[in-house]
Amino acid sequence: MKMFFTHYKNWLLPAVLILFILQAVTFPFALGQSWAESDSPDYLLTYTKGRLAWSSGTVVDEAGAAQFSLFDSEYKNANGDTTVTSNNDVVAPGTDNDKMVRLYNRVSGSVTYKAVLYQLQASIHDDMEDENGKIDMADKLNTEMRLLHADEGKGYVKDDNPFLPKGVKPEQVIKAVTGRLQGGQYQDFDISWLWKFEDEDPDDPGMKERNDQIDTLLGSLAAQAAEGEIPNTTVGLYIVVEDNNSYTTPESPATRDNGVGTYLALMAVCGGVLLILQWEKRKASKCGE
């Protein structure tokens, strides 16, 4: 081993040093596309040839629909005071949230996408009814989807025939759009919801009181109903990409890391070899003295 290092020391050390520098320089590219911090999406869906994948950590169901964290167990007001707190993700009058999902086309050619936002109401309690009929949670949560950096009619159009995940009915669709993405481009979808604290209409004097009564009814049911009957709602986003007439539905992300750990380990090996070579070189120099 000593003879090996002695014989090859002149070119081995510089070669390993160059390799280590190359690894360090290309490290960001090993992570994938990076975004400016102010423009970073909450969730990233990347299309590569014949494959759609959510970024690590995104939870999806069997149909491939993203189950992102739109709801929370704690909400604060503008003063920073906690106004809602629970052991579960909840919604209440005065609460709201928004998340940005980015669809990134990583291939060189253009692709067509279809995106659908839907809302389900799993619990319909018999008492969830006012004088106008059954109360629909979709009416309480003003859920919306806006396409950022794109104008309707230019960047996207309404999709009259959306792909729907299993179990989702057309009447549960909030918004369905379709558009085209050039190679290397991305489209942002801003998903937001709001449960108005006060919902009133100057042309309808009784609206505020009716909404207060509905809100109070929902809150009381939540406190008094059995666990499986508490009013609740589900929101989901489903995106499909069409490339060369073949459809690819989103896959769940890797359950292991994306190779960053392995990459860093190899950098450590390279760095270790570098140190050993440098140490051998010093040792040889001292012997030479």
Place this chain on the structure above:
Amino acid sequence: MKKNRTLRVSALLLALTLITTCFVGGTFAKYTTSASDDVTARVAKWGFKTTTITLDNLFSKTYVKTDSRYTEGANTVESTVNVVAPGTEGEVTFDFAYDTTNNGATAPEVAYNFAISTDGSSTDIGALDAELKWSLDDKDYDLNWAGLLAEIKALSGDNSGSKNYAPGNLPDNFNQDSNEHTIRWQWVFEDTNGTVKDNNAADTALGNADTLQNVTLEISITATQVD
């Protein structure tokens, strides 16, 4: 020579391996499909029961005798309307409950304002104030009319009659341990504490007045979510 060639090949393979790691990056990822629950949120718990505070039993049209020597009838006071008179007394209990049935909710999950108001109650009961003694939640009749109204408002948790509570908390005086409150009043028949029984003149004057004194008590309790 053979040994050196082996070493050279090994070194070259090592170098090639290290070179390819620079361009591999995420290809070590392994994709699997996983099932997961839907992203669901339930409505935050409220839970204050719709409560109607009834004080109807505080006063009465008739009062039962307390002196067994009186044998003319069962009642010593009879009227067609609710009245108060020397020797009479009454009480009423009210509450503002939080429903904890079924799913074990212990407090609202939202911030709220808890307010107790006595608006609509008599602001001045005149000479009657000196005769009627009040108590709230204890047996000592040590409150006058203004004191009673102030104590009732203070049940909100603040002397102003209004207090904000953070999520997860019940009102200070309407919680699981203490939810009911009792108001008592008494018109002493004979003031035996003083050296002179001089309340008789005052009592008589009240009973003979051209315009009889009234006392009205109204209590309103409201819990309202705050944004």
